Amino acid sequence: MIESVSRFFRKPNDTVQKNQPKININTIKQQVMAKKTVITKVLDTEARDGVIEFPQNRTLYVDQFTDNAPNTDEEREGFKPRSMKEVFEHYRPTKEGIDLNTEEGGVVYEDFEFRQIKDFEDDRLIEQSALLSDKKAKIDAYQAIIFQLEKNKSLRSVLKEANSRESLVNVLKSLLAEIENAD
Incomplete structure (x- = not known):
């Protein structure tokens, strides 16, 4: 064999x-x-x-996508899906209790459901997770700041001088305090 x-x-x-x-x-x-x-x-x-x-134009995913015990052999052999939608509806794959590490070093447990192939993509996994959504929002905010630092010449010139940089920091702190008091 x-x-x-x-x-x-x-x-x-x-x-x-x-x-x-x-x-x-x-x-x-x-x-x-x-x-x-x-x-x-x-x-x-x-x-x-x-x-x-x-077929070469197909992708084969082989893994255990659910924590549930597999069905009996009779149930599996009798199931003849005609589409991926039917496979996802029949097996309803979920992963429960996935541990994700927080920035503080703690652990958060989250569950993920897969109802179509697109649910395995990064963006869809991020949508299902509060922790990953938070991290994605922070990354996007940092990327926006980096973009401004790279493209905004006046901001770069303000940050080069110590006095103007200190003034900018004070203005940003006062704006932050104003926003926090408004809530």
Whole structure:
């Protein structure tokens, strides 16, 4: 059985002979990459190869995306989805109690739900998490400040001189106090 599976993972045989011109290594890599990906399903230790071809224009996600125990074999074998939407509706993958570290060194536990493939993207994960949303807002604010420091010539000139920099800090502190008192 191991031999039948390992043949799919062998390196391609070197087909260049001595009297043939040398082939560029990039060409060989492209030829190897052009082959179809093969997925095997092992039914038991003595089973024959159950080989299916996996299309190159598809992405295969393989991981445990839920903390729930898997369904019984009968339920899994009977489920024949026609779309990814049906898969997500049937299994309802969730991850509960993911520990995220705070800036203070504490730990926050959050739950994530996946209802479509896009839910695995960074932006969607950030939307589901209060902690990650806070951190994203801070990052955006810092990036806006950096942008102003890089592009705003008058601000850069104010920050170069000690007196004008001190005046700017005082103005910002008074604005902050005004905002805090307004709330």
